[in-house]
Amino acid sequence: MELKINGKSYTVNTEESMPLLWVIRDELNMTGTKYGCGVSSCGACSVMIDGVATRTCTLPVSAAVGKEITTIEGLNPNGELTAVQKAWIQHQVPQCGYCQSGMIVAAEALLNENANPTDEDINNSITNICRCGTYNRIRAAIHTAAELRALETELIKKVMGE
Amino acid sequence: MADNNTSKTKKWTRRAFIATGGLVGVGLIVGIGGNVYLSKNAYKYSGKGFGDGNSLNAWVRIAPDNTITVAVPRAEMGQGVYTSIPMMIAEELEVSMDDIKIYAPQPEPAYANALLLVPEPKKEYSSLTFMQKVAHFLPLVATGGSTAISDGYNYMRAAGATAREMLIEAAAAKWGVDKSKCYAENAHIINKDSKEKLTYGELAEAASKVKLAKMPLLKEKKDWKILGKPVARLDIPEKVTGKAEFGLDVRQKDMLYAVIRHATYHGGTITGINNQADIEAKRGVKKVLILPKGIGAVVVADNTWRAKNAALALDLEETGDATLSSAKIDAQAEEVIANKIIATPLQKGNAAKVLDGGEGIIEAKYDVPYLAHACMEPINCTVLVDGDKADVWCGHQGSSIMLDGVNAGAGIAKENITVHTKYLGGGFGRRAEVDMVLNAAHVAKEMNGTPIQLVYTREEAMRHEMYRPAVKSHFRAKLDGSGGIEAWENKMALQSVGYSSVMRIKPEFAEPPEKDGSSSEGAANLPYEMKNALVAFGQLELPIQVGNWRSVGSSQNAFFTESFMDECAHAAGQDPYKYRRNLLKNHPRFVAVLDKVAEMSKWNTPLGENRFRGIAIHESFRSIVAQVVEITKVEDKKFSIDKYYNVIDCGRVINPDTVEAQMQSGIMYGLTAALYGEITFDEGEVEQYNFPQYEIVRMNVAPQVEVHIMDTDTHPGGVGEPATPPAAPALANAIFAATGDRVRALPLQKHGYSFV
Numbered sequence: 001m002e003l004k005i006n007g008k009s010y011t012v013n014t015e016e017s018m019p020l021l022w023v024i025r026d027e028l029n030m031t032g033t034k035y036g037c038g039v040s041s042c043g044a045c046s047v048m049i050d051g052v053a054t055r056t057c058t059l060p061v062s063a064a065v066g067k068e069i070t071t072i073e074g075l076n077p078n079g080e081l082t083a084v085q086k087a088w089i090q091h092q093v094p095q096c097g098y099c100q101s102g103m104i105v106a107a108e109a110l111l112n113e114n115a116n117p118t119d120e121d122i123n124n125s126i127t128n129i130c131r132c133g134t135y136n137r138i139r140a141a142i143h144t145a146a147e148l149r150a151l152e153t154e155l156i157k158k159v160m161g162e
Numbered sequence: 163m164a165d166n167n168t169s170k171t172k173k174w175t176r177r178a179f180i181a182t183g184g185l186v187g188v189g190l191i192v193g194i195g196g197n198v199y200l201s202k203n204a205y206k207y208s209g210k211g212f213g214d215g216n217s218l219n220a221w222v223r224i225a226p227d228n229t230i231t232v233a234v235p236r237a238e239m240g241q242g243v244y245t246s247i248p249m250m251i252a253e254e255l256e257v258s259m260d261d262i263k264i265y266a267p268q269p270e271p272a273y274a275n276a277l278l279l280v281p282e283p284k285k286e287y288s289s290l291t292f293m294q295k296v297a298h299f300l301p302l303v304a305t306g307g308s309t310a311i312s313d314g315y316n317y318m319r320a321a322g323a324t325a326r327e328m329l330i331e332a333a334a335a336k337w338g339v340d341k342s343k344c345y346a347e348n349a350h351i352i353n354k355d356s357k358e359k360l361t362y363g364e365l366a367e368a369a370s371k372v373k374l375a376k377m378p379l380l381k382e383k384k385d386w387k388i389l390g391k392p393v394a395r396l397d398i399p400e401k402v403t404g405k406a407e408f409g410l411d412v413r414q415k416d417m418l419y420a421v422i423r424h425a426t427y428h429g430g431t432i433t434g435i436n437n438q439a440d441i442e443a444k445r446g447v448k449k450v451l452i453l454p455k456g457i458g459a460v461v462v463a464d465n466t467w468r469a470k471n472a473a474l475a476l477d478l479e480e481t482g483d484a485t486l487s488s489a490k491i492d493a494q495a496e497e498v499i500a501n502k503i504i505a506t507p508l509q510k511g512n513a514a515k516v517l518d519g520g521e522g523i524i525e526a527k528y529d530v531p532y533l534a535h536a537c538m539e540p541i542n543c544t545v546l547v548d549g550d551k552a553d554v555w556c557g558h559q560g561s562s563i564m565l566d567g568v569n570a571g572a573g574i575a576k577e578n579i580t581v582h583t584k585y586l587g588g589g590f591g592r593r594a595e596v597d598m599v600l601n602a603a604h605v606a607k608e609m610n611g612t613p614i615q616l617v618y619t620r621e622e623a624m625r626h627e628m629y630r631p632a633v634k635s636h637f638r639a640k641l642d643g644s645g646g647i648e649a650w651e652n653k654m655a656l657q658s659v660g661y662s663s664v665m666r667i668k669p670e671f672a673e674p675p676e677k678d679g680s681s682s683e684g685a686a687n688l689p690y691e692m693k694n695a696l697v698a699f700g701q702l703e704l705p706i707q708v709g710n711w712r713s714v715g716s717s718q719n720a721f722f723t724e725s726f727m728d729e730c731a732h733a734a735g736q737d738p739y740k741y742r743r744n745l746l747k748n749h750p751r752f753v754a755v756l757d758k759v760a761e762m763s764k765w766n767t768p769l770g771e772n773r774f775r776g777i778a779i780h781e782s783f784r785s786i787v788a789q790v791v792e793i794t795k796v797e798d799k800k801f802s803i804d805k806y807y808n809v810i811d812c813g814r815v816i817n818p819d820t821v822e823a824q825m826q827s828g829i830m831y832g833l834t835a836a837l838y839g840e841i842t843f844d845e846g847e848v849e850q851y852n853f854p855q856y857e858i859v860r861m862n863v864a865p866q867v868e869v870h871i872m873d874t875d876t877h878p879g880g881v882g883e884p885a886t887p888p889a890a891p892a893l894a895n896a897i898f899a900a901t902g903d904r905v906r907a908l909p910l911q912k913h914g915y916s917f918v
Contacts, residue, residue: 025466031408031413039853041853092398095241096538096589098538133831134827136826137823138861
């Protein structure tokens with residue numbers, strides 16, 4: 001099977017039913033995406049598949065063939081942190097950090113759909129578990145990331161306009 | 163005036179910080195003072211893995227290119243210790259946090275956490291007490307009990323100060339001037355007269371040979387540049403890019419994955435496997451084995467998922483008690499309270515005499531269930547046994563416990579074991595246990611030459627835990643005419659966490675359950691004024707393992723005592739804040755914290771329609787926390803938890819941003835237990851096995867938390883645990899205010915409450 005992850009192609013020879021998570025972690029040794037529950041409940045295993053935040057611990061690898069997969073490692077291919085990552089540092093969000101790859105992927109996906117989410121939007125769309133309870137700071141960081149993204153968009157428009 | 167903690171430093175010993183000349187790098191033994199064997203060895207360290215450069219002491223190594231490496235022997239599990247320990251050293255060393263690299267050292271005597279054995283923190287320069295020497299000699303290098311800062315506050319700052327003075331003396335010798343003409347600033351030593359500068363890197367080799375004649379004083383608090391100010395955590399950048407390596411992320415060449423299946427029944431054993439050949443024939447499976455004493459079976463494979471599926475397919479022969487149930491445990495607990503009390507940690511006056519047959523007695527029976535730690539990162543450990551040597555990689559709270567586990571599990575001599583401490587995906591006490599290391603070491607020995615990563619699936623991690631015990635607490639009280647407590651009685655039944663956990667980790671140190679202070683912490687040491695009081699407990703005899711769960715005894719005792727205190731306030735017809743305040747009037751620190759939380763939450767101003775509040779205060783781990791929670795009634799038995807106001811007095815503060823984060827975190831952890839947390843037994847098995855059965859507070863339920871930190875000039879207290887205990891009673895008290903329903907058994911959801 002051919003997988004396209006973070007812009008690169010990989011050939012894997014596993015059972016079609018193996019969840020994408022274990023292909024990424026144990027076959028390809030990309031460990032930024034985490035195992036938390038194995039039942040799509042906690043969201044630690046979230047990656048973007050064609051731009052949609054997807055829990056990979058129950059998704060058969062065969063279902064991801066031919067799609068664009070972006071893991072936490074692929075969010076900032078040029079080394080420049082994304083607005084979400086910057087906001088996460090500004091608000092000092094992570095504690096143990098284990099759930100944060102999934103949280104960041106979920107936040108990126110939310111902001112792709114909704115550029116300026118309200119607290120209620122955040123409550124409804126961020127359903128991942130953080131056992132350290134960093135929710136207050138996640139909420140604040142998503143608002144900051146939305147502002148940063150808006151500023152970036154404005155800047156690009158200005159530059160393009162000139 | 164000199165710093166409180168340094169003003170009496172006339173008497174000092176050199177053993178901690180004065181390097182013996184000429185020894186650099188591996189094999190360096192620092193600080194030989196006194197003539198007792200224990201003392202000689204108390205500060206040994208090897209510098210193994212410390213990187214290039216010259217060690218100035220066990221904590222600081224400086225390379226010629228000015229790289230400053232700081233040893234951080236405590237585990238980073240989200241509490242920020244990879245930043246707060248370097249802060250203490252950097253403050254005295256006169257370097258910026260940007261200059262620092264950190265390193266997790268081997269579990270050697272220099273890095274012992276004596277506060278885990280002795281209630282008093284070490285002084286920076288005086289000699290060790292006997293038990294402190296024992297902690298060093300073992301050595302006990304571990305993280306827990308909210309001790310990292312309280313334990314290290316004096317001697318970690320001293321490590322930075324002595325290194326700085328050694329650099330100053332080296333510079334003075336080089337310039338041929340008196341050392342009083344030199345000072346340290348921004349990783350340079352500067353000559354006051356000539357304005358010449360030398361970098362620490364240029365001086366490190368000479369400095370490492372300096373013998374200090376006297377110990378430097380530590381800085382006064384007013385001169386702090388780093389401590390007490392919010393500092394960005396050093397571990398956060400790699401935690402937003404997926405680069406941070408947790409135990410489960412360890413990848414070694416040719417590594418295999420092992421998945422455990424514990425004996426189904428707690429205390430039971432696996433005696434055989436009926437389909438071993440079938441399992442071994444499955445794709446990727448390399449080996450199937452039963453662990454010593456039949457505690458579990460393990461499948462080793464080339465992929466975690468294949469190992470997990472194969473482990474699930476094992477057809478096991480097992481023995482064990484298939485009749486254990488929560489109903490039976492409940493009945494035993496009632497019997498223990500009635501007839502089998504083994505300890506009376508508090509007896510003041512004669513409470514029984516006042517209460518037996520008295521009039522107007524307030525009675526209440528409380529209970530809480532077993533709880534799982536449910537760390538986000540499932541339990542795991544990676545071990546390579548190669549002949550008579552071994553390596554162990556784990557996110558673990560105790561590097562010395564990792565060493566013990568490999569030693570016991572694989573029979574490798576401790577000096578031949580290398581410990582690699584990784585990030586912990588949550589600890590909360592669960593990762594201070596030895597089981598994952600012991601089991602991984604056993605498998606690695608069977609797989610000699612191949613690194614194996616042992617993984618507990620979420621289901622295994624949840625159903626075979628060292629749980630917070632289920633506890634019952636039966637109260638009786640009588641109030642005097644003004645509401646004061648004439649008599650207070652609290653009889654409890656539980657399994658001793660101290661006994662159960664120490665029997666697993668260091669059985670030679672285990673004390674019997676009746677001597678376990680953690681059973682009654684937060685119940686027998688209440689600050690409230692009481693004329694007669696009795697607090698007693700008895701021990702349940704069960705095959706269930708119990709362990710340290712964030713805030714330990716206080717996790718249940720704060721719920722019991724602060725809820726019952728609310729009942730007393732209600733019986734006295736008094737406001738719960740003012741009632742507590744009156745009973746605390748001889749404890750100014752408690753009053754100050756309570757007053758502050760009342761002020762922040764505008765306690766005396768009524769809330770709007772359908773809005774209610776509750777209050778609780780509790781001391782644990784050398785800090786006092788008071789909370790007020792505000793809730794909104796959405797409909798009958800359905801509430802929104804809007805906001806917690808949280809005030810902490812933890813003495814001197816190292817990193818205020820971390821204190822705030824730990825208050826937020828502690829509340830969420832306590833809330834999960836209050837709302838949902840419950841591990842139950844039926845037919846010998848745990849009924850909850852993953853998050854759908856063991857729900858965790860998520861974003862939609864998480865309240866806002868506003869934190870205030872008291873400005874108190876005392877030795878630092880803990881911050882990782884103290885916010886957890888008051889969270890549940892504050893909420894239950896708010897529910898009572900809203901409904902008149904006094905919830906005496908957690909979790910709230912089992913009484914039909916829901917939260918949005």
